[in-house]
Amino acid sequence: MTSGGDSPGMNAAIRSVVRTCAYHNVECVGIYRGYEGMMEGDFKSMDARSVKDIINKGGTVLKSARSKEFRTSEGRAIAHQKLKEANIEALVVIGGDGTFNGGLVFNQEYNFPVIGIPGTIDNDIFGTTHTLGFDTALNTVVGCIDKIRDTASSHNRLFFVEVMGRDVGHIALNAGVGAGAEEILIPEENMGLERLLESLQRSKRSGKSSSIVVVAEGDKIGKNVFELKDYVEANLDEYDVRVSVLGHMQRGGSPSCFDRVLASRMGVKAVESLLEGKTNYMVGLINDKVTLTPLEQAVKGKSQIDRELLRVSEIMST
Numbered sequence: 001m002t003s004g005g006d007s008p009g010m011n012a013a014i015r016s017v018v019r020t021c022a023y024h025n026v027e028c029v030g031i032y033r034g035y036e037g038m039m040e041g042d043f044k045s046m047d048a049r050s051v052k053d054i055i056n057k058g059g060t061v062l063k064s065a066r067s068k069e070f071r072t073s074e075g076r077a078i079a080h081q082k083l084k085e086a087n088i089e090a091l092v093v094i095g096g097d098g099t100f101n102g103g104l105v106f107n108q109e110y111n112f113p114v115i116g117i118p119g120t121i122d123n124d125i126f127g128t129t130h131t132l133g134f135d136t137a138l139n140t141v142v143g144c145i146d147k148i149r150d151t152a153s154s155h156n157r158l159f160f161v162e163v164m165g166r167d168v169g170h171i172a173l174n175a176g177v178g179a180g181a182e183e184i185l186i187p188e189e190n191m192g193l194e195r196l197l198e199s200l201q202r203s204k205r206s207g208k209s210s211s212i213v214v215v216a217e218g219d220k221i222g223k224n225v226f227e228l229k230d231y232v233e234a235n236l237d238e239y240d241v242r243v244s245v246l247g248h249m250q251r252g253g254s255p256s257c258f259d260r261v262l263a264s265r266m267g268v269k270a271v272e273s274l275l276e277g278k279t280n281y282m283v284g285l286i287n288d289k290v291t292l293t294p295l296e297q298a299v300k301g302k303s304q305i306d307r308e309l310l311r312v313s314e315i316m317s318t
């Protein structure tokens, strides 16, 4: 099943899980709409052919949801009953930390085998350098910023571009470096409004006529990106400022080759780990190896921002 915010590569992971099951002669059932569908018994048997032509599709054919009811023990009891009735013996859950938390609690209560596959554009999961959808989202964001730069430089404007990342700055930092942003504001590093103004003034003095500032949605520097615009316009007369919030377009689109390959590798590892009797792990990518991390660590650990990349971004904005 897929759960939480969808991400490009989820379909490729579903395909991989289904085909790995078929390869090992294991029956595979798709659960629709995450934990919501689990509690309703919304299941569908899936064979190798049922996942044809989805490796290249964004979103998730199994649909996704964020479930409040599954957070209650009553909700989980209903879900357990539905799984038992359908003879489902193990779960592969594709999603982010909310999804893994659900799987972990479910395992603790019912000793139900669970393996997680990290699928979220935010890349905010401990135990993997890449979550499914992160790479595709970066390419989408870089493509958008390239276009924004055309208009920014034509009008000598400053643009604040808000990108996704609920509590983390992975998309902002990586896409910001990739798109040559002048400044990157992320929750992990509070730059402060004064330093932002100084930096923009420095940019002007150094001859830059337009600027792109990438802001992670979870950034703490201002209340929101529109207030940042007002603040800069109130304090720096010479700037004509515009805001662009990229929003959910970052979550859609055909997955990159990297995400498709990663999803295929992770799906194989998830199913084969369950067949080896392993449970309560998340499949992740570490040093380009597909690795297992205990689900509890994946949930409790914090993904770290790449400090070296932060330094690179500072040097690049000189």
Ligand code: F6P
Binding pocket: 005, 096, 120, 121, 122, 164, 165, 166, 217, 251
């Ligand atoms: O977790 C992925 C994500 O896209 C975040 O970047 C964002 O904060 C959140 O989901 C948005 O969630 P929703 O689609 O429920 O509004």
